Amino acid sequence: MFVDVLIIGTGIAGVRAALEVDPKLRVVMVTKDQVSVSNSSWAQGGIAGVLDPSDEFSNHAEDTITAGAGLCDEDVVKAVVESAPKCIRELAAYGANFDKIDGHIALTTEGGHSHPRVAHALGDATGKELMRALIDSIRGASGTEIWEKTFTIDLLTYDGECRGALMWNSYHGKTFVWAKQTIVATGGAGRLYRETTNPDIATADGHALAYRAGAELRDMEMMQFHPTVLYIAGSSRHLISEAVRGEGGHLVDVAGYRFMGDYDDRLELAPRDIVSRAITDQMEKTRHPCVYLDLTHLDPNMIANRFPNISEMCREFGLDLAKDRIPVRPGAHYMVGGLTVDLNGKTTLPRLWAAGEVTSSGLHGANRLASNSLLEGLFFGINAGLGASEAALQIPDNFEAPPVLSGSTFMENQDSLNLTDLLNSLGAIMWRNVGIRRDETGLAAAATQVDFWERYVSLREFQSVEGWELQNMLLVARLIIESARARKESRGVHYRSDYPESDDSFQGHVSIVSQQ
Template identity: 45%
Template sequence: MTQHCTDVLIIGAGLAGMATALSLPPHWRVALLCKGAAQECASAWAQGGIAAVIDPDDSIDAHVADTLVAGAGLCDEAAVRAIVEQAPAAIGWLVEHGVPFTRENGGGLHLTREGGHGCRRIVHAADATGQAVHTALLQACRERPNIALHEHTSALELLTEGAAPRCTGALVQLPGGALQRWHAAHTVLATGGLGQVYPYTTNPATATGDGVAMAWRAGCRVADLEFMQFHPTALQVNGRAAGLVSEALRGEGALLRLPDGTRFMPAHDARAELAPRDIVARAIWSEMARHGLPFVHLDISHRPRPWLQAHFPAIMALCAAHGIDIATQPIPVAPCAHYACGGVLAGIDGSTDVQDLRAIGEVARTGLHGANRLASNSLLECVVMGRAAAQAIAQQPAAAPLPQPVILPAQPPGETAALETASVETAAVARQLRQLMHDCVGIERSEQGLAHALQRISTLRESLPPAASHALRNQLDVCWLMASAAAARRESCGAHSFAAAL
């Protein structure tokens, strides 16, 4: 097997990965891996914005307090404060890299409000903040001669050595399908989320939990995987999630209604539409179940069309593409899998249990989110962690000696046909797994359902054919970890809604 050597290997090219790459010393060799195309990541799809204390009437203490409330008492307050305090500097860093945030007429940053926030503190670029940030940083990465961007290149397994494991890189699959061992002095997991283990999700197709599974197998602890956040309002078209409808709409006055026009959120929470996401998602779910509905309505038609076009052009275009004019019609919405609050146990600088391996962004569990992520804290975490990881890495040696080559056995004759057969089989297993997660490890969990999920996932893991894809192996490992964590937490908390056996 051929080998490749670099100073820093960053697995994932979303906001966290690019923030790390751009913050490393310019003379270091950096390999930035994209599992798919560069634009195919959750960061680029994010609509809402980035939470930061900018308004003079706001405060760090208030931002921390809102985060702790949303996290249902399970946040690490020290981690929350450390990240929130760096938010203004993170926004300044993004501005320096050319991110075109929406401005007030006087030139200052325009701030909007989202559910769970006590005031306006969301810096945004209209309603396509992720796209604006991703475009600016991707261009900056492409202009850096020390950063090599590798699209359609997947990490399959982390390489480790020693009894107390040290990460030395990753086994990588190149665009043509060939495998290569990539060695690095420092490896950074920035692989994003795991929404694709559910049938309905806002996540891109690449979000299959690879980073969590690889890190766990390499010796890292994971935590809080029971806290899968379901976004309350995904656009529903023909029984599927056709796109995300930003929480910022509710921040600007959109109301949730039943098809007959009845507003229901005040009956579920005093904060009504501005309650944290887990509360709104469960409220919608319960109303859909009670009335036998495939969706509810999100209505912002009381706002004038020019205002909507100025503030939510991307959402207007998304809905219009499906025949919905949000200036005159309500939007059909339902909850779907959105954000993993847990992940690989990591410090603010991404440090993990495995030496020379860091985990940043959604794949990491820093304690910022606790049991439920506060809106627009995730892009903030990506920037803060990416910059902190780069700073910590830069204080270490840049290069590591290349390990001795490892010779793998040649592929036996007839193996290609076996791989094709296994591909068909594993696609069927993946479909079964997604439905199982939806039914048993979804918005509402039960003791019986989780026990069934664990038994079924264990059986699938044991019977997986040797030629099965690494992606499916990762999904099975992640689903088993999620179901195990959910079964172990025997009370409802945040995004985890648990009903004990009767």
């Protein structure tokens, strides 16, 4: 089938892009799950923007650049930060209900921010409310079709350009969707790691699709680890928002000692990379599998009103957020590296655009500032949607489908592989060797193991989503490891114990392009 604009992903970047496409154009937006399932919907903390008269754009920019540890593009930072108030007002116009105090949007402080500038909704379920409003809006847009439960197997390329994608769903099987312009907004890669805040859908699909198609990726070694993930042995991991510390929560070890003062003057509100490493160090010092969030000194009514969802989640495990110390430890949270894009969301592959967590836009540098991710998704979603729309309008409707050449080598029944065992093994080695602390010995061992798995998995022609996801995850794991080995220094979220200091000779991007 033929469409004008194909959008892969239905998080905040993908949906916001769709809303910018000219209504005269035919738009298809696909997601491998339901439209409401995305990392964006799971976002708790909020969206950062200068809304307080005592704050300034320069403050937000400086905080972003400081967190980014020398890899931010200052022009990108300036553009995104200055767009934030408008982006937030537009969300309200789409029907998002932000929390308010005395009629004004309520603002809180999170790690790395010098001023209160994080707007939130439903207390601690900001992403859920923002996505509700945006999805309601896109469902009313006449030019957009939404395909749920549809997996993107590969991008289609011809003459060095992206021409759409090969899709699969249980209703139609495999389908070629030829598109004048394609936008990738598939989110992150947290499921590569055993400990993660991400939902099961975060399997690095967009990174893998784009790499195989020939687009440039960069800074793939930069995976951000959130410091505070609820740690209950045997249970799923649940994020405890940065805002909990922003409202005054303390981090203490098993002995009750508040330890962040030993690591950073900003205490619990230091940037995430610093807090995550501090927690890891403290767990090793105390030989205990976690540390604890302590809110017992705060007003119980404030806790209940500000964090209703986190409070309810804790109650499910017999914990009272206001009375008990909450066991936490870090987990993979946000993929900072990704597709190289310019300010308009253009990738290095013609006719391919990208927005959101799947990209490396220059905003985050080597470490993302808290609550800048939803903002980035909005800014680049808008720009990619506008750019793809304008480009599609310039292409005539009589373009033909190019010939299809398959790169598969053979087909083998996937029953010969235990996919669950492979996924668990991959998550374990990535967490152990390519996690918060890295060194050449561990990275080399991970590279050997992942290369072995990839050799016998990549050639199989799977017939299921689980198999395609595994192929994508192994590919991206290899790219992360290669990039981590190439960056022989510590910078931002990338910490190497064998190169513990930053090195000015590495103050640049690690870029990767497929040689096939």
